[in-house]
Amino acid sequence: MDIDFQLAIILPELVIAGGVIFLSVAGLFLRPNLRMWVIPLLSIAFMLVAGAVLIIDSTSGYGFHKLIVKRRELDFFKLIILLGGVLTTLISTRYLQRRSINYFEFYVMLLAAMLGAMIAVSTTHFLTLLVGIEILAITSYVMCAIRRYDRSSVEAAFKYFLLGSFSTAFILFGIGFMYGGTGQLHFGVDIFPNGQLNNSENLFLVIGGIMFLGGLAFKLAAAPFHFWAADVYQGAPTAVMAFLISVPKIVFLVIFYNFLDSHIKFAPWGVFVLILANISMLVGNAMAFLQKDIKRLIAFSSVAHSGYLLLIVIFHRSEGMAVLGYYLLAYLLASFGMLAIIIKISADKENILLGELKGLFASSPRSVFLLSFFILSLAGIPLTAGFFGKLFLFYEIAPIGGFWIGGAMIINSIISVGYYILLIGHLFKRGVFEHSVVADSKNLEMAYWLAFLISVGILLWPQVVNTFMGFA
């Protein structure tokens, strides 16, 4: 018997897994009025403990027969994922009560999604990766369908479930082909013998890799596999949408990065991802102009952001992970801030059209100020965190990708500024704002001020990501 137990390596995941089991049992025994605040509080506490462990423990290495890898760069992404979980919990508490869908299992699902995301990020083994993705996916389906008496929400969840299962099948099929072609389930940089995966003679590897990457692109909502995204995000509860457009995006981009990092010279895969990136940028930005619903607009802008970030997966130097981390952190904060404000201004109605934003400035100037800040950050206007994200991204890809790739990214971000500015214009239109604004939720306020403060923080101190990852 040689069981390679290195529990210290998965300590943060163990904390979260313990939280899942503890909360799912504890929720049954608590009285309803106690559960209302104990379960979210405990789930935030579990996430904070896991985050603290991640910050303190700076070791690195493999564990469990190399099924799990711990590296400082990956720890940073796990921290962002946990930040996303904390923000989701904060914006969900009153929101779920208002929509009368306040089941305590929601928070258990959220914690389990954190677990799946963290596992999927920190592995270079196909099967562990698949189980991580599935935990994340199944919890996402459930959270998406949590407004189960609302037809449009159930329809969105069902669409998400079917297409998500379909893409998982593709991922699994691709893994099967790659395993058949190489006899290996590992894909790590320093595990895999050099050159074996770079064999373009091996057709199984080409087919398998394309299927695997195509399935991942489905999950990432990169065009042309993005068709589900707008419908699902529109139908999902707004708090869940904030989770869906940020955390899975982090996870799948890191998987793309981990998978392609060592084998990017393998031409068919690189070209495939490059095509995905360019189509995503174009389609996302072009379709965002046509949208009337603010949630659909954000959905298409997230497709465009996937495009930018796929570029860095292909063209990067040794510090590409830090740039990816900075951009994703800025993106996560901006999306969470934005959707928290949208939850705040849509107390009585789930989906707000752009035209209905008129008169918002008169009724709630602070929301308009913050919403504009987050929109500008997504657009990448100077003096926001998103601007630095785009700048670092450009510096990283331009020397390697060359003129056309850098130029495509710049042109696409200029196009994207158009619809963001139109959106801000709607906020300042004169008129009477017809929806009621949430006034009684301290957690919601905490969430968007937290997002604002961290945004300003990483704006003033952009080196924090490099320092954490040890690139310095």
Add this chain to the structure above:
Amino acid sequence: MEASLLSNSLFWVLGSVAIIAASVAVLAPNPMYSGLSLMLIFFVLAAIYIWMKQEYFGAMQLLIYVGAIMVLFIFMIMLLNTRTDFEEINLNWRWGTAFLLSIGLMSVLIPAVVNFKGSLPVLGNYTENNIELIGASELFAEALWEKSILIVELMSILLLVGVLGAVVLTKKNYTDQI
């Protein structure tokens, strides 16, 4: 083992039965026949596994696929089949797309199989020799419970989450909110 695989007549018999059953599963107009021929495919696969000395996988194939999943499928078909509106749907354009897709997949897969030159590395203890000596099931158990214990444990979390989710989403009159 691979050379003997292709030269053995039993393999060709089982393989052609599997292909015929698969075609029937796709082409049969009645979903009941499709279900039953799918069951036949699973039986044939189990036979191939056992013939390749992988008794454990053969047994699992029979227990899980034939015993549990297929029976569920057939129950579902029988429940739904009370209304016979299956044949009314016009599937012509789907047949075309499916045909093109499968031709495309085959045109990539057949060269991949024919041109495959490399020999796969034999990893760990799962060699032909050890299978004779120790037994496939023991070796598989070792791989599962020692090397892949983390995946097994994660699967248990996945099942827990799936059960919880199913309960939350389908329980009737779930008004006991927090």
